[in-house]
Amino acid sequence: MAAVLPDDVLLQTSLEIDHKPYVVTLTRSQLVLEASESAPVSEGSNYEAFIRVKTDMIDLNEVIGVRVEHPASSKDKTLNKDVNTYTALEMLPLQLNVFTVYYIIKSNKHRWRYKALNITCRDHNTSQLWVESIRKTIHNICPNRPKRLLVFINPIGGKKKGPKIYSEKVGPLFEIAGIYTEVIVTKRQFHARDVLRECDLSKYDGIISVGGDGTFSEILNGLLDRTMRDCGIAQTPHSDPVSPKIPVGIIPAGSTDSIVYTTIGISDPVTSALNIIFGNKLGLDVSAVHQRGEFLKYSVSFLGYGYYGDLVADSERLRWMGPKRYNWSGFKKFLSKNTYEGEVSFISSTDTSHHPRDGNKCLKDCSICKRARENKNQSTGKSISAQISKPTENWQKVRGRFICINAHTMSCRCALSPEGASPSSHIGDGHADLILISNCSRVNYFRHLYRSSDRTSDQFDFNFIQVFRVKEFRFDPLPEHDDDADEQTMTKIKEGRSQLRPATIRNSVWNCDGEILDHPNLHVKVHCQLIQLFAGGIEEIGKEEVFQCPPCCSRKDDR
Numbered sequence: 001m002a003a004v005l006p007d008d009v010l011l012q013t014s015l016e017i018d019h020k021p022y023v024v025t026l027t028r029s030q031l032v033l034e035a036s037e038s039a040p041v042s043e044g045s046n047y048e049a050f051i052r053v054k055t056d057m058i059d060l061n062e063v064i065g066v067r068v069e070h071p072a073s074s075k076d077k078t079l080n081k082d083v084n085t086y087t088a089l090e091m092l093p094l095q096l097n098v099f100t101v102y103y104i105i106k107s108n109k110h111r112w113r114y115k116a117l118n119i120t121c122r123d124h125n126t127s128q129l130w131v132e133s134i135r136k137t138i139h140n141i142c143p144n145r146p147k148r149l150l151v152f153i154n155p156i157g158g159k160k161k162g163p164k165i166y167s168e169k170v171g172p173l174f175e176i177a178g179i180y181t182e183v184i185v186t187k188r189q190f191h192a193r194d195v196l197r198e199c200d201l202s203k204y205d206g207i208i209s210v211g212g213d214g215t216f217s218e219i220l221n222g223l224l225d226r227t228m229r230d231c232g233i234a235q236t237p238h239s240d241p242v243s244p245k246i247p248v249g250i251i252p253a254g255s256t257d258s259i260v261y262t263t264i265g266i267s268d269p270v271t272s273a274l275n276i277i278f279g280n281k282l283g284l285d286v287s288a289v290h291q292r293g294e295f296l297k298y299s300v301s302f303l304g305y306g307y308y309g310d311l312v313a314d315s316e317r318l319r320w321m322g323p324k325r326y327n328w329s330g331f332k333k334f335l336s337k338n339t340y341e342g343e344v345s346f347i348s349s350t351d352t353s354h355h356p357r358d359g360n361k362c363l364k365d366c367s368i369c370k371r372a373r374e375n376k377n378q379s380t381g382k383s384i385s386a387q388i389s390k391p392t393e394n395w396q397k398v399r400g401r402f403i404c405i406n407a408h409t410m411s412c413r414c415a416l417s418p419e420g421a422s423p424s425s426h427i428g429d430g431h432a433d434l435i436l437i438s439n440c441s442r443v444n445y446f447r448h449l450y451r452s453s454d455r456t457s458d459q460f461d462f463n464f465i466q467v468f469r470v471k472e473f474r475f476d477p478l479p480e481h482d483d484d485a486d487e488q489t490m491t492k493i494k495e496g497r498s499q500l501r502p503a504t505i506r507n508s509v510w511n512c513d514g515e516i517l518d519h520p521n522l523h524v525k526v527h528c529q530l531i532q533l534f535a536g537g538i539e540e541i542g543k544e545e546v547f548q549c550p551p552c553c554s555r556k557d558d559r
């Protein structure tokens with residue numbers, strides 16, 4: 001343990017923890033807890049003397065919050081109750097001389113939890129002094145923690161548990177952290193987007209999506225639309241979108257929650273809430289999707305034509321099945337094995353130091369994403385025309401009949417595919433991994449799908465699969481076709497009046513972050529680290545710190 005230097009000490013008092021005497025010291029970065037025993041006092045002395053027998057420390061950057069606590073609220077695990085109960089308990093008389101420090105613990109497998117340490121002071125003034133001093137010190141060393149959040153809760157995403165997850169697990173944590181929140185439970189699709197178009201964003205330090213990838217995508221699109229409008233920039237294939245100043249966070253409450261899995265390593269509302277509270281941030285690549293020169297939307301994780309497009313179109317009709325609808329639709333589409341003809345054109349990455357099959361995973365503090373951010377910062381300020389991909393840029397083309405065409409802006413991890421559909425894809429390298437799966441037998445396609453759930457094998461190691469790391473791509477279906485006829489067929493499919501059959505439809509749809517894009521012709525351009533996401537990146541298992549629980553803590557069970 002490093003010695004506490006005198007000028008580093010901000011406050012030091014003899015306090016009680018678990019009815020035992022402690023000398024508690026607040027330094028500029030830590031709370032130091034020294035178990036002590038009373039020593040015999042020399043005659044005539046005005047001071048109580050202690051012998052220090054054991055020392056523990058809590059880093060202040062791992063403290064969620066501190067507050068004067070009512071005993072019932074800690075004993076009864078009030079945090080597991082709903083917000084109303086929680087507020088009612090707060091109105092009971094407080095035990096004003098006790099304050100509680102809430103701090104995180106990191107268990108293995110990326111899951112974060114927290115503990116509460118009750119500290120008893122002699123009187124209310126001392127307790128108040130401690131609370132204020134700790135808060136001020138945290139604010140000084142962690143100035144980037146958010147203080148005001150706008151929260152959107154989707155009540156129909158996943159298993160429809162968004163409101164419950166927020167009120168039981170997340171809202172109380174934001175309250176402990178002293179974060180002011182405005183909460184909107186969405187009433188319809190595009191409700192969040194419409195609010196973001198009009199509201200005063202300067203009031204908030206972050207926007208939080210409680211839902212799945214679809215809700216996040218809606219919020220991301222609303223925020224980027226708003227930013228572009230405020231900057232007076234039209235969204236064309238040749239314009240570079242402007243990064244919003246405000247970061248976005250996700251509390252997972254959807255069916256797949258792939259963005260959370262990929263950026264934190266686990267779909268867990270408490271871990272995500274703690275990442276938001278600590279203000280951890282990552283730069284996320286965003287793909288701008290256009291059709292025939294017209295802007296359609298932004299995508300942050302995945303674009304899939306063919307198998308994954310058909311799958312999402314089918315699964316939309318089966319929402320009542322919950323998350324299992326994806327397995328059922330996936331099985332059906334596997335059996336039908338539709339194939340689609342088309343031409344894919346793309347501009348490959350010029351950086352040859354990394355590629356989609358190099359096995360280099362995008363983990364916390366990823367060097368590839370860091371380099372991309374530095375390059376982006378250097379190029380900011382260059383004229384926009386210098387950054388536009390020109391028609392003369394090196395476009396490559398692949399024609400064929402495909403089972404699917406997938407573009408991953410990130411690795412797209414999820415419970416079914418722990419390493420992701422494109423394991424070496426990066427969150428912020430400014431590129432997407434383009435996976436072209438040509439027509440093959442069902443057995444071979446199954447071998448590819450099976451490998452995506454296997455951490456050890458290369459799912460792209462087949463002669464019918466081609467992979468490219470690209471910054472821009474286009475898809476044109478072949479032969480040229482009647483868009484209107486296909487759109488009518490797609491409407492019937494979505495309304496449940498028709499099934500997808502290769503004989504009746506020549507084109508698939510695009511699956512864009514779990515939502516359907518009806519138009520087969522697509523032009524996609526990746527924008528490096530366009531938005532900031534509240535997430536810390538995936539910690540490498542084995543490199544995580546092993547938490548030493550101070551023996552003095554109130555030893556609450558993991559929540």
Ligand SMILES: Nc1ncnc2c1ncn2[C@@H]1O[C@H](COP(=O)(O)OP(=O)(O)OP(=O)(O)O)[C@@H](O)[C@H]1O
Pocket residue numbers: 153154155156157158159186187188189190191211212213214215216218253254255256257258513514515
């Ligand atoms: N009150 C609402 N009623 C209907 N649709 C809504 C409502 N609120 C949000 N939506 C829409 O619900 C859609 C699906 O939500 P979401 O993506 O969160 O859940 P999911 O599809 O179950 O999860 P995932 O995308 O992770 O697979 C989104 O497109 C969102 O715009």
